[in-house]
């Protein structure tokens with residue numbers, strides 16, 4: 001018996017979600033009295049470094065090439081690793097990869113699936129997984145009764161815990177089916193932490209009035225080392241790129257700090273951000289719904305408040 005987790009990686013580097021899955025799996029494995037095993041698919045040097053975040057062992061399904069993501073191929077790979085490690089629980093990140101795999105893997109293994117969990121399951125007398133429901137207004141508790149169980153883990157729900165351990169690496173040969181998807185080109189935004197991994201997010205909405213006004217948002221984000229995001233109408237109007245759109249129909253995020261600037265706080269926007277640990281709202285309308293979800297609020301004109309906040313933060317950093 002084990003807790004198996006998929007460690008996502010890119011160009012020989014583990015993604016932050018892999019470290020979160022490792023730490024989460026280790027804690028769950030300790031509760032269940034078993035081991036946490038990572039599975040890595042494709043070319044990856046230094047696969048054993050996952051041990052630093054909790055993996056007791058790594059199963060490496062090797063390839064000399066980068067293996068493009070094809071959910072059918074990956075499902076076979078993870079099912080083989082689950083079989084090899086007698087996995088009772090499989091942890092995936094709640095990323096586009098994890099979401100694409102969860103359903104397929106659940107059907108293949110006849111395993112109950114809860115997607116988007118944000119806390120360790122309660123394992124006393126059952127296996128109860130917890131996730132946000134109704135746009136973050138409530139917590140749903142799901143008792144999984146199947147023999148094998150699958151969870152996808154919300155980003156930033158767990159802080160990776162680092163140690164000096166190194167995991168042993170075991171190679172697994174699996175006859176994988178040929179991929180039916182071929183990736184022609186990968187364009188990666190350089191130098192910016194992807195939104196689901198970002199610890200600080202500076203987000204702005206229609207209150208910005210014009211795409212040419214975004215300089216103050218980018219400057220604030222640069223000062224804070226934050227990633228920028230936006231509301232849906234802003235992305236729909238092509239004021240900002242679509243990958244910045246957060247909310248019910250955009251990306252759901254859970255940063256440690258979320259700035260909502262000139263965003264009203266419609267329920268569809270809140271659905272993707274209201275589990276952020278600290279929310280700061282800047283809006284000129286004191287009745288804006290976002291203030292109800294805010295930890296800190298500034299009622300004021302963003303064109304005055306944001307530059308002043310940025311100057312104050314820069315002065316604070318300079319004095320450190």
Ligand SMILES: Cc1cc2nc3c(=O)[nH]c(=O)nc-3n(C[C@H](O)[C@H](O)[C@H](O)COP(=O)(O)OP(=O)(O)OC[C@H]3O[C@@H](n4cnc5c(N)ncnc54)[C@H](O)[C@@H]3O)c2cc1C
Nearest residue numbers: 205206207231232247248249250262263264268269284302
């Ligand atoms: C099915 C469905 C799905 C949707 N999914 C999403 C989603 O995923 N994400 C999303 O964001 N929306 C989504 N929406 C749209 C959502 O309902 C809102 O329309 C949208 O979030 C509003 O965007 P906004 O707050 O930027 O704009 P507005 O509602 O226009 O709000 C602008 C805010 O800026 C403030 N403001 C204006 N000027 C200033 C100033 N100078 N200084 C300070 N504050 C100022 C105003 O007081 C106001 O509160 C969805 C809608 C539907 C129907």
